[in-house]
Amino acid sequence: MRAKKFSINTLKETPSEAELVSHRLMIRAGLIKKTASGIYSWMPLGLRVLRKIEAIIRDEMNISGALEVLLPAIQPAELWKESGRWNQYDEGLLLKLTDRHERDFCFGPTHEEVITDLARSELRSHRQLPVNFYQIQTKFRDETRPRFGVLRAREFIMKDAYSFHANKESLEETYWKMHSTYTTILKRMGLEFRPVEADGGSIGGSASTEFHVLAESGEDLIAFSSESDYAANIELAEAVSPEIEADKFMQLEKVATPKKRSIEQISEFLNVPVEKTVKTILVKGVASKLVGLALRGDHRLSTVKAEKISEVATPLTLASESEIRNQIGCGPGSIGPTQTEIPIYVDRSAASIKNFIAGANEDDYHLRNLNWERDVDVSATVDLREVREGDPSPDGKGEIRLKRGIEVGHIFQLGDKYSKSLKATVLDEKGQNIHLEMGCYGMGVTRLAGAIIEQNHDKSGIIWPNNVAPFDLVIIPINAGKSKAVYDKAEDLYTTFLKNDCDVIIDDREDVRPGAKFNEWELIGVPHRIVVGEKGLAKNKVEYRARNLMNTLEISVEDALRIIL
Numbered sequence: 001m002r003a004k005k006f007s008i009n010t011l012k013e014t015p016s017e018a019e020l021v022s023h024r025l026m027i028r029a030g031l032i033k034k035t036a037s038g039i040y041s042w043m044p045l046g047l048r049v050l051r052k053i054e055a056i057i058r059d060e061m062n063i064s065g066a067l068e069v070l071l072p073a074i075q076p077a078e079l080w081k082e083s084g085r086w087n088q089y090d091e092g093l094l095l096k097l098t099d100r101h102e103r104d105f106c107f108g109p110t111h112e113e114v115i116t117d118l119a120r121s122e123l124r125s126h127r128q129l130p131v132n133f134y135q136i137q138t139k140f141r142d143e144t145r146p147r148f149g150v151l152r153a154r155e156f157i158m159k160d161a162y163s164f165h166a167n168k169e170s171l172e173e174t175y176w177k178m179h180s181t182y183t184t185i186l187k188r189m190g191l192e193f194r195p196v197e198a199d200g201g202s203i204g205g206s207a208s209t210e211f212h213v214l215a216e217s218g219e220d221l222i223a224f225s226s227e228s229d230y231a232a233n234i235e236l237a238e239a240v241s242p243e244i245e246a247d248k249f250m251q252l253e254k255v256a257t258p259k260k261r262s263i264e265q266i267s268e269f270l271n272v273p274v275e276k277t278v279k280t281i282l283v284k285g286v287a288s289k290l291v292g293l294a295l296r297g298d299h300r301l302s303t304v305k306a307e308k309i310s311e312v313a314t315p316l317t318l319a320s321e322s323e324i325r326n327q328i329g330c331g332p333g334s335i336g337p338t339q340t341e342i343p344i345y346v347d348r349s350a351a352s353i354k355n356f357i358a359g360a361n362e363d364d365y366h367l368r369n370l371n372w373e374r375d376v377d378v379s380a381t382v383d384l385r386e387v388r389e390g391d392p393s394p395d396g397k398g399e400i401r402l403k404r405g406i407e408v409g410h411i412f413q414l415g416d417k418y419s420k421s422l423k424a425t426v427l428d429e430k431g432q433n434i435h436l437e438m439g440c441y442g443m444g445v446t447r448l449a450g451a452i453i454e455q456n457h458d459k460s461g462i463i464w465p466n467n468v469a470p471f472d473l474v475i476i477p478i479n480a481g482k483s484k485a486v487y488d489k490a491e492d493l494y495t496t497f498l499k500n501d502c503d504v505i506i507d508d509r510e511d512v513r514p515g516a517k518f519n520e521w522e523l524i525g526v527p528h529r530i531v532v533g534e535k536g537l538a539k540n541k542v543e544y545r546a547r548n549l550m551n552t553l554e555i556s557v558e559d560a561l562r563i564i565l
């Protein structure tokens with residue numbers, strides 16, 4: 001490729017609306033252009049990256065034995081009504097359309113309905129199974145807050161795959177095959193990532209795994225073990241039960257705590273560590289009753305874990321101050337677990353302490369030396385809190401560490417959820433109709449481009465890993481217009497690299513100064529750069545620079561070929 005004929009449009013200014021580094025760099029390097037909120041055009045340079053990402057995904061999906069299809073982007077409402085998702089799919093995300101005959105459609109945010117419809121007509125016998133169909137296609141989700149450029153867009157490209165099976169064992173087998181395919185794909189892109197348990201997993205092993213690229217800017221917080229492969233979303237990571245303290249019960253006392261409301265104030269005023277205090281959070285219950293959730297004063301409630309309690313209403317809603325006053329007769333700063341009308345669920349860690357402090361259900365009073373067994377009517381002891389850095393890992397190996405991640409992939413064992421609602425069956429060995437078992441496997445193609453940059457950049461710009469760079473190498477001749485030697489050597493090198501299957505671009509633009517070219521290519525992040533100049537050529541040398549090292553070497557042409565090819 002020749003830069004003269006290729007659109008290179010870098011920007012000096014930082015776009016004001018871009019909060020994240022990947023978003024800023026993608027716009028500044030001219031990879032994407034915003035067309036509307038959450039909707040982007042991919043420019044020639046950006047598209048080269050996207051195509052390389054797609055090629056790696058396609059390659060590994062084909063190796064896994066999956067079959068590529070292309071399903072329609074526009075999907076009939078009937079299928080979504082059959083699955084029950086037309087009015088239920090994550091509120092508002094579905095972009096609904098009507099055609100000239102007043103028929104309803106949506107722009108596909110995902111393709112379970114369409115593929116299950118295809119499966120019920122194409123798959124007749126267990127002999128056709130297992131089968132895994134995949135596609136790489138544009139999706140639309142009308143996100144409430146599109147942000148971070150291509151990381152959370154409304155229109156984006158996803159690789160989605162759907163597998164069909166005669167039984168759960170076969171589903172699990174393909175699920176783990178996809179698990180390892182995803183691992184290979186992300187490794188080939190040079191990413192630091194973690195497969196993260198996204199659900200407790202009721203069907204043998206993990207029923208859902210998210211693949212997270214580790215990055216400070218990630219929207220999710222991941223808990224992982226310092227010593228094993230264990231990793232889970234913080235909301236779900238199990239907080240292990242500590243040993244029950246061995247202390248003897250002490251005399252229960254009511255103590256005045258005037259105007260002390262927060263746990264920190266109480267702990268300081270009564271001179272007890274926060275670890276010996278319990279806070280009781282009142283939330284709405286299913287039967288419009290209140291439910292109490294008791295945690296150690298220094299622990300944070302996990303919304304996801306709380307919502308797993310069947311008596312708790314979802315989404316989790318805190319009781320209002322007036323509801324608390326009406327029911328308990330005190331303000332939120334003095335609630336305790338000792339009242340009897342409200343069911344009390346105690347977190348495992350809180351349940352392990354003895355002689356603790358908690359509110360007395362009376363304004364400005366607390367109780368000292370409370371003990372669960374003696375003083376509280378506990379409904380159940382459950383895992384309710386978020387794990388913290390340093391907690392023991394639930395698999396018994398190492399400690400919990402926390403890091404932020406960007407979800408780039410998500411694989412699920414769906415079971416017969418869609419095959420039941422859409423009545424997709426096949427004949428088994430005995431000639432009986434059985435519902436298909438189904439798995440689905442998503443990967444964010446456009447999101448990956450942003451995630452790769454979040455992990456690979458410096459103050460000068462992007463540092464593309466070799467396999468996904470828009471070009472492998474840029475050759476910059478200095479003053480080629482004036483020096484025939486430079487021109488000839490640069491052209492000669494360009495042809496040699498081309499012949500050796502190197503994705504090379506020669507920057508033959510005459511109206512751009514060398515310094516400006518250097519800055520542009522550093523911003524764009526091409527892994528290798530060769531500068532051909534008269535001074536070097538006199539010694540039969542060229543200047544070589546690797547984008548990730550940024551030190552310049554004077555080397556022979558032969559060495560340059562050896563390093564790059």
Ligand code: ATP
Pocket residue numbers: 110141143150151152153154156158407408409410442443444445446447
């Ligand atoms: P998120 O939790 O980030 O909203 P999701 O769980 O809704 O994503 P899935 O339905 O699991 O997403 O979709 C599979 C993959 O598609 C995700 O792992 C992600 O890489 C990608 N993806 C989902 N939503 C977006 C989006 N708005 N912009 C870009 N990529 C997306």
Ligand code: MG
Pocket residue numbers: 210407409410
């Ligand atoms: Mg997901």
